[in-house]
Amino acid sequence: MAEPVILHWFRSDLRLTDLPSLHAVQRAGATVLPVYILDDEPAGEWAPGGAARWWLHHSLAALGEHIGALGGRLQLRRGDSLQQLLALCEASGARRIHCTRRHEPWAAAQEQALHGTLAEHGIELRRYPGALLHEPGTVLTQGGEPFRVFTPFWRACRRNPVAEPLPVAASQWQRMEPGDRLEDWQLLPTRPNWAEGWDGLWRPGEAGAQARLADFLAGPVSDYAEGRDRPGDALTSRLSAHLHHGELSPRQVWFHCEALRAGDPGLDAALAKFQAELGWREFSYHLLHFFPTLPDSPFNPRFEVFPWHDDAALRRRWQRGQTGYPIVDAGMRELWQTGHMHNRVRMVVASFLCKHLLQHWRHGARWFWDTLVDADLASNSCSWQWVAGSGADAAPYFRIFNPVAQGEKFDPEGAYVRRWVPELGQLPKRYVHRPWEAPQAVLDTAGVKLDDNYPRPMVDHRRAREAALDAWASVKAAQASGDAGR
Ligand code: FAD
Numbered sequence: 083m084a085e086p087v088i089l090h091w092f093r094s095d096l097r098l099t100d101l102p103s104l105h106a107v108q109r110a111g112a113t114v115l116p117v118y119i120l121d122d123e124p125a126g127e128w129a130p131g132g133a134a135r136w137w138l139h140h141s142l143a144a145l146g147e148h149i150g151a152l153g154g155r156l157q158l159r160r161g162d163s164l165q166q167l168l169a170l171c172e173a174s175g176a177r178r179i180h181c182t183r184r185h186e187p188w189a190a191a192q193e194q195a196l197h198g199t200l201a202e203h204g205i206e207l208r209r210y211p212g213a214l215l216h217e218p219g220t221v222l223t224q225g226g227e228p229f230r231v232f233t234p235f236w237r238a239c240r241r242n243p244v245a246e247p248l249p250v251a252a253s254q255w256q257r258m259e260p261g262d263r264l265e266d267w268q269l270l271p272t273r274p275n276w277a278e279g280w281d282g283l284w285r286p287g288e289a290g291a292q293a294r295l296a297d298f299l300a301g302p303v304s305d306y307a308e309g310r311d312r313p314g315d316a317l318t319s320r321l322s323a324h325l326h327h328g329e330l331s332p333r334q335v336w337f338h339c340e341a342l343r344a345g346d347p348g349l350d351a352a353l354a355k356f357q358a359e360l361g362w363r364e365f366s367y368h369l370l371h372f373f374p375t376l377p378d379s380p381f382n383p384r385f386e387v388f389p390w391h392d393d394a395a396l397r398r399r400w401q402r403g404q405t406g407y408p409i410v411d412a413g414m415r416e417l418w419q420t421g422h423m424h425n426r427v428r429m430v431v432a433s434f435l436c437k438h439l440l441q442h443w444r445h446g447a448r449w450f451w452d453t454l455v456d457a458d459l460a461s462n463s464c465s466w467q468w469v470a471g472s473g474a475d476a477a478p479y480f481r482i483f484n485p486v487a488q489g490e491k492f493d494p495e496g497a498y499v500r501r502w503v504p505e506l507g508q509l510p511k512r513y514v515h516r517p518w519e520a521p522q523a524v525l526d527t528a529g530v531k532l533d534d535n536y537p538r539p540m541v542d543h544r545r546a547r548e549a550a551l552d553a554w555a556s557v558k559a560a561q562a563s564g565d566a567g568r
Contacts, residue, residue, distance in 0.1 A: 087176040087256050088112040091119070091167065092156075093189075095182035095212055095328035096141045097288040098148060100247035103180040103210035113254040115174050116149055118142060119167070120160040120267055124192040128377070128459055131452035133421040134326075136277045137286050139269035141327050144287025146264070154255025158262040163192070164199060171205050174256055179205060182212035182328065185367050186459045187374035215244050215332050215364055218371030228372040231475045235368065236361040247334045276418070283420055284323070284455065291324035295335060299342055307355045313413075313424035314497030319356070320422065322456035325363070332360055366460040369474055377463040378444070385472035387560050389553050391440040399540055400435050401449055403503070406539035408515050409489035410434045412502035419502070421455035426492050432469040433483040438546040440553060443470035471554075479554045482547050489515035505535045 088107045095101055107114045122129035130138055146156040159166040167179060179200065184190065197207045211217050221238050222228060229235035271277050285293065298319040302309070309317030324330045339353045370376050380386060399405055403414035413427035423431070428450075435446045447466040451457045467473030493499060496514030500507040506514055508528035513520035517530055518538050525532065532538050 085254065086110070086112045086178075087115055087174050089115045089117055089167065089170055089174065089176040089179045091117050091179055091181040092145065093118075093181060093184060093328075094326065096145045097291070097329050097331070098145075098152075099250045099288065100212070100331040100334050101182065101251065102212050102248060103182050103208070104251045104253065105248045106180055106208070106210060108251040108253050110178075112178075113256040114154070114251075115157065115170065115176055115256040115258065116154055117157045117159065117167075117170055118145075119163050120158070120262075121163045121166070123162065125186070125188050128186065128188060128451070131454070131457050132271060133277070133453050133455045134323075134457045135269040136271065136280065136421070137284070137323055137327060137455045139264060139267070140284075140286035141329060142264055144289065144329075148288060149255065152253075152255065153257075154253075155257050155260065157258060157260075158264060158267075160262055160267060164196060167196070167200065168203060168205075170258075171203075174258060176256075177205055179207045181207070181209055183209040183217075185213065185218060185371055187370070187377075212331060213328060214367055215239065215336060215360065216242055216368075218368050221368065228368065229365075230369075232362065232365050235365050236358060239361060239364060244333050244336050247331060247337055277421070279419075280421060286323070286327070286329070288329045291321065291330035294319065294321055294324060295330060295338060299338055303342075303352055303356060304349060306352045310355070310359075311426045311492050313427050314493050314495065314501070318425065322458070322461075323422075323454075326456045326458045326461075332363065335360060363461055365474075366458075366464040369464055370460040373474075376467065377447070377459055380470075380472035381467050381474050382472045382476070384557055384561055385470070388472070388557055389440075390442040393439070393441065396439050396540070397435070397441055397445055397449075399537075400431070400439065400441075404537055404540075405434065406518070406537040407434065407485040407489075408496075408499040408503055408506055408517065409485050409493060412493075412499045415502040417450075417453050421453065423454070424498075426488075427498070428465065429469055430483055430485055430488045432466060434485055436466075436470040437482045437550040438485075438541050438543070440550065443467060443472070480551060482550055484543055484547075486515050486543065503536070506530060 088110060090104055090107060095103070098104065104114065142158070149156045157170065159170070171177065183193065193207070193209060200207050216239050221235065221242060229238065298321070302317045305317050309315050321330065321335065325332060336357065339357055343350055343353050373381060401414060403411035405411055409427065410431050413423050413431040416427070417423040432446055435441050436443050443466040447462055450462055464473055468476045471479040489499065494511070496511045499514050506517055509517055509520065509530060510524065513524060517525070517536060518532060530536055
């Protein structure tokens with residue numbers, strides 16, 4: 083009797099190792115039909131943005147090659163997921179579909195709907211874990227409530243064991259006639275090609291993810307605890323896009339860290355810090371699961387009445403890295419030129435947009451969505467809200483980053499600014515974060531012409547800070563009068 087066929091529906095789990103949904107095909111003794119469907123409809127405005135599409139193209143190419151080398155063929159289809167899945171099941175004889183559970187609200191709704199409709203056609207959709215260390219809902223307070231604060235959440239996570247990663251599933255592949263050609267999907271930019279040079283920066287796909295993890299753990303991790311906040315040094319893992327696209331599972335990262343710790347206890351502090359960052363990723367997904375309106379609405383309802391300004395011209399200057407604050411401009415240009423931005427600088431630029439320019443965090447989250455290769459609905463929404471002050475476990479609103487002080491503290495030599503804002507490259511470090519204070523002779527020697535080749539600050543920090551505090555005071559006053567009226 084022919085072996086049954088199971089359709090494996092790849093989505094943001096573009097790997098073959100430690101993939102429970104694929105492993106389960108092997109356990110069932112079935113052959114696997116590997117499928118990826120490009121269907122932007124259900125995600126709506128949260129369909130992958132430009133930079134993530136660039137990544138997706140290369141990641142799918144890598145996955146297709148990997149499957150090809152093992153004797154299979156990745157089926158690429160474009161269009162309505164239900165229709166495509168039904169057609170592929172019909173053509174292959176599959177009566178079961180496996181996928182990794184996604185946690186974006188739109189995806190959870192889509193899975194739910196497909197589960198019911200496919201069942202009416204006699205096809206079972208089975209969803210497996212695989213994107214997180216702990217599935218949402220498995221880590222709750224003692225009262226059974228979702229955590230709203232990171233530290234107790236992470237402490238509770240640490241008490242839950244993490245299952246060992248699974249080896250690559252040595253599946254039998256079901257081959258079908260080729261589907262779409264990846265090139266025809268036009269996931270890559272054409273004119274202008276803003277991703278020029280990215281091939282040398284990134285290596286999307288499972289092999290690239292494994293290599294980056296190995297490189298990170300072989301060196302930079304030892305300085306991670308202190309160095310992770312210095313954007314001028316390459317001391318963070320840069321694994322976020324690999325994790326977002328599921329080329330690497332978080333538990334693979336986790337277990338590599340554990341193995342390293344066992345061999346070198348001196349790395350304990352650095353590894354604990356790094357693993358806690360994975361914890362923030364878990365926390366973001368957990369929050370999005372329990373508070374699905376997070377991408378649009380403030381987690382803290384007091385911010386519903388925050389008096390945001392709406393000025394597209396100001397935002398444009400921020401997007402282009404022309405604010406006159408070097409650390410902000412360096413970050414925004416790093417983002418545009420590489421699809422990535424260092425975490426410390428993400429916090430500074432986000433704070434500048436929300437607190438100095440009083441623009442709604444949603445504008446910033448949108449821009450990041452289109453420009454980050456790691457754009458991730460959970461991490462992006464939670465991080466933006468956290469910086470804006472409206473998020474879970476956010477710092478008090480009055481803590482407003484001073485972009486000059488942030489630059490001088492975390493980029494003391496100005497290496498990061500010099501790299502991304504080359505027009506300031508020759509300034510002495512004393513002025514590199516405050517060029518407008520440099521004497522004319524210093525500016526002349528460094529070739530800096532204020533308001534010509536580099537702008538003066540678009541807002542004065544002190545005044546902007548006061549305006550932000552006034553805005554916050556108006557929120558508190560509105561709430562107090564609301565309370566009094568009750
Ligand atoms: P590392 O320092 O090496 O950390 C390891 C991993 O932990 C990361 O790859 C990432 O998966 C996770 N991680 C680290 N910090 C955070 C965090 N604060 N929240 C959630 N996960 C974290 N991260 C995204 O993956 N996608 C986003 O869209 C995103 N948007 C952000 C927007 C803002 C305004 C801010 C302040 C942060 C955002 N982050 C986002 C979180 C963080 O900046 C990136 O995950 C990190 O910079 C990625 O670099 P890395 O892989 O070198 O991180």
